[in-house]
Amino acid sequence: MLTVEKLLKLTPPKVRYRASYPRIRIIQDKKVAKYRKLYTRTALGNTESTGDSYTQTLRIHGSKKFPSDFSVKPPSDMWCHCSCPYFTFYLEVTLQLHGSSTIKNSNGELPKIRNPKLKPYLCKHLYALTLYMINKDKGLKGNKLYTGIH
Numbered sequence: 001m002l003t004v005e006k007l008l009k010l011t012p013p014k015v016r017y018r019a020s021y022p023r024i025r026i027i028q029d030k031k032v033a034k035y036r037k038l039y040t041r042t043a044l045g046n047t048e049s050t051g052d053s054y055t056q057t058l059r060i061h062g063s064k065k066f067p068s069d070f071s072v073k074p075p076s077d078m079w080c081h082c083s084c085p086y087f088t089f090y091l092e093v094t095l096q097l098h099g100s101s102t103i104k105n106s107n108g109e110l111p112k113i114r115n116p117k118l119k120p121y122l123c124k125h126l127y128a129l130t131l132y133m134i135n136k137d138k139g140l141k142g143n144k145l146y147t148g149i150h
Contacts, residue, residue: 082123
């Protein structure tokens with residue numbers, strides 16, 4: 001399973017740049033026995049006209065030193081999934097091979113054209129959500145939660 005820190009570092013600059021557009025709304029944040037589970041909805045800037053909205057799921061496992069610490073701090077392991085087409089066609093199978101996702105939307109074939117080197121990273125929705133959660137765990141509030149995203 002990949003760590004939060006590694007997935008953030010592996011995310012390409014073009015995806016990081018696009019991560020400034022989504023708006024994040026946390027639907028459910030609960031702690032389960034082995035991990036912290038987050039259900040979120042990320043909407044693009046103009047959802048009134050396009051109606052685009054995707055659902056993300058993060059499971060943040062405790063670190064090896066502190067198994068009950070479910071914050072988004074390195075070196076916590078992360079399982080993630082997003083319902084956006086980019087994640088489905090570029091990243092779902094790749095992250096599943098690393099143990100950080102499950103195949104839900106795609107047919108399970110390797111992304112030979114979209115991601116031939118099988119590089120694991122995050123889509124813009126998951127990248128924005130991860131930075132948002134890191135800032136939330138630091139105790140930031142209001143617009144400061146979007147530091148590093150916008």
